[in-house]
Amino acid sequence: MHVLVVGDFLKSSGMTRYIFNVVGGIEEKNLKIDVLAVAGSKECQDEANERQWGFSVIPAANGSLFKHIVRSYQYFKKNASDFDVIHFNETALWNFLPIVFAYHFGKKRIVLNSHNTYFASNGNKVVLKILELMHEIGKRIISPLVTKKIAVSAEAAKWMFTPAVIKKNKYKVIPNGIVLKKFTFDDSKRQIMRQKLGIEANSRLYGNVGVFNKRKNQLRLLSMFEKILIEDPSAKLLLIGDGPQRAEIIKKMKSLGIDRSIILISFTDHVADYYQAMDAVIMPSINEGLSTVLLEAQTSGLLFFASSQMSLGDYIKELVYPLSLDASDRSWAKNITQHINNMNPRRSYLKDMRLLGYDVKTTSEEIYHIYLEAL
Template sequence: MKVLYVVPNLRIAHGVASYAMNYYRNIDKEKIHIDFFLLKSIETPYYDEIKNSGGKIYVLPDYKSNLKKAFKYIDCILKEEKHDIIHCNVVNSGIPFLYYAKKNKIPVRILHSHGTKSAEKKWKEIRNNILSPISKHYANTYFACSKMAGDYLFKGKSYTVINNAIDIERFIYNQDIRDSLRKELKVEDKFVLGTVGRLCEQKNPKFAIKVFAELLKTNPNAVYWWIGTGPLDNKIKDYVHRIGIEKSVFFLGNRTDVNQLYQAMDVLFLPSLYEGLPVAGIEGQISGLPMLVSDTVTHEMKITDNVRYITLDKSLDEWVNEIINISKQTNRNLDIQKLIEAGYEIKASTQKLSDKYCDLIKSITIGR
């Protein structure tokens, strides 16, 4: 069976990329071959990993300069490679992929919802609300990362929730790793607040920096780590410099050791404007981290008592008080069984996805 994953990119700390790679690593490659089609190429170590495992990577030509060329390339790949399934993890940009998949008789065409909002800006939201029904029209199967994300995009239609599962063993809390890493990074006596995610509007980075700046007034010994990169890199770094807290804020970029960095943090901070179900939220819980999360993030993510939600319209002082209060929740050795039973263990989840692929192929073939 051949499956084509359509994803925005394979940037480290990108939620959709993390989701895709977690399943790719654990799929039985003797039975299911997975290739990737990217909207944009961004430097990442995932490329070598995929190619070394036998997967192919296709990158969409710049559609802004030559839309006809981009569409022709999609049509050509889908015609020549003869995939059995296209698993499209982009909604609005998914239109040409799903259209040409149908044109080239790819039997299973999956549209996967990873969000609960189509855009940050109103005009983009209006545009995307016009485009998304077209993607849904050309798909014949719907997936979602959470019930909230599924209900948002598919509105009463039938869909399957595929959990943002992870390799639990890599993230379980380890005191020795914490002590060693905090010493190495010279934060032994610091309070470490951390965020994992792209530097983009959705993740609300400017607000996050404002909250941290307020926290510094209470605890000048605090530091803030932002793990991940994105389109707001320069803008947010300039803002940090402008308000004079650059000695306390560290932009760690795209890291392959995020599982260890969680160990060294004291609180994970996710003040997103919206989310489907953030992979970082599951990783953080497995690491036993106290987490403060905006209430725009689905409550389906809360599996342990370490997660606390707060509304974005609360004052900066209230956010700081919540960070301080939840940081006192010091038991990091959690009952991992809760996360396994909730369906976030990657091996069991990958088997579920594999079975679903096989069932879809069988049902659509029989229905012909």
Template sequence: MENKTLRVLQVVDSLGAGGIQAFILNINRNMHLDKIKFDYVVYKNKEETEFYDESVEKMGGEIICLEKNTGIKRLKSFMDLYRLQKDKKYSVVHIHGDRAKSFFEAVVFKICKTPTIIMHSHNDRISRDKRFYHLHLGIQNIIRSLWKYVVDYEFACSTNAAQWMFSKEDVRDEKAKVINNGIDEKKFIYNKNVREEYRRKLKLEDKFVLTHVGRFSYQKNHDFLIDIFNSVNKQYSNSVLLLIGEGELKEKIQDKVRSLNLEDKVIFYGLCNEIHNILQASDIFVFPSHYEGLPVVGIEVQAAALMAVASDAISNEIKITHYWKSLSLDSPPEEWAKIILKYKDGYSRKDTSEDIIKSGFSAMAISRNLENLYMNVDNNQKSGNK
């Protein structure tokens, strides 16, 4: 009898450009698609298109759109999720998130008697500017000890992300496992010719190019980033700041740029599917996030041998090459600028792909491990050994 392709359901807020989505798609691309295909639950209107929609469809995945609700109306979303699972009967469900909503999604799948439920924590806190922040924090503290009763596997992108989501006992006993955010390391190997080509394309041949990749949100701390760049520019006027991304705070940051008369120095590039080439063209990466799980772009930057000056709020697990420098957010913009300007005259950029592989951040290896897990739990379910 011919084996059917296993369809694994990935539950994620959206397929927009972001670190969680980049991780899942990197894994998806390295799966044996004749054995496993990923379907995706997202919360959006069917008519709305998102950054990774086309990539998912090319790999044979189905995008299942549920209505995006908040507050008490979210109960309707959970009911929609219940009906979906009752209809589709996925044997493996992989939930990605960073807060309590993911727990209630997991409860829905548990009620549906889903054979295998995986929870994957992708952040180490929630934003302080979130409405009812302390209420969310209180709920998080309660559910931390309840995951083991609802899910079969607890995953996290870093130790901090595991501690944020799961109980101390589960982290201590390694029931909560760290799954590295894998990348295609070969795609990012530093290439001088690509660098020159993209600097010409961007009309930045003679500039000192600072780059940031991330959503315009409180988490990414663009407000402080502009202060840093303003300090850099005052000391070295031949510098530019390249911002990749979109988000709810973009207009606010644009206003700040105008107020500092930096319009001709700050490039709002928007979304981009050529991050690997942009990183080649850049001179330094600035990453002053308030918090992170373990950002995929942080691994990509090091794979491109691009020096990063980043917030020490990011887990030290991300430092896998000497191209990563951490600095406190309590340090003034001038201190950040001083370190950044050390690199304005260039530095050696080498192939770091072996470092990425040895450190366990190759998407290929991580994909194989997840593929084996998915297939084994599915086979055990079929044979009644779960």
């Protein structure tokens, strides 16, 4: 079976981590994978090549939409018929033409995978209204062309698929899967990482992992952390990532006078090691499909303070605390410090997460069966 996987293929992207984890976890020898990077970047080409995956790239739609559409048309006209299944990983359907091209020139076996509950990129109100209209049009045009519809959460399905599909339950939720053992808690590694970061034994280390953009809401997180420092002056914040708001984040850190309490690290392949050093993750995202960071942090036994606007899936109640973005920064700070001061001794939650269905082996098998059902 020859499958084309379409996605953004950016190192800081949760979607990309999903593809490498879940599709990369399929152990069937008769499966050949090619990927199409639609964000205009070759930064994941080496990892794809290491897996012996074919790698192609086209310009990003948010760079030059015309070039993106032309190159999409050219790519699918030349290559679509080579693939038994084409697996689109999407956050929205305003840009639906590539799926139309894949269907028209290919074997009519399309898998559509929803990864979010709103648009992944920023825009003003007028632009977002236009995108919402195009997304609704795209949903209706694409729906009859798609062989199998899947989503990382029920909320992501509702965003991506038509009301008729949702009402008739003609989709399947397959949550993100991770390599659980990679994130299990290790106290000796925790001590090594905290020493490396210069964190005192009695200091609390909060973390946030993700693209620095409006949707991930790190600018709001800085305001929350300023209030946490009032409650806990020795606290530190570790921000791991990169993105369009990096300069704004640095500027705000300095303007609030909290930059000496913040550690900024570019996105790394060793996030699991940094989880060991943390005591909690704070994620006030405006929207998420099903955050990979949420799964990784729980496995590592971290408290997780999440925006209640995020899709949380099945989660461990003693670790995850949804909080409203309508609440004040001070309210978030008091909730966070109260829970962290009363937390249980840290342990690994690998077995708990496996029971909830987040083992990559399980999700990889489910994706492979979707491919078989699409044939």
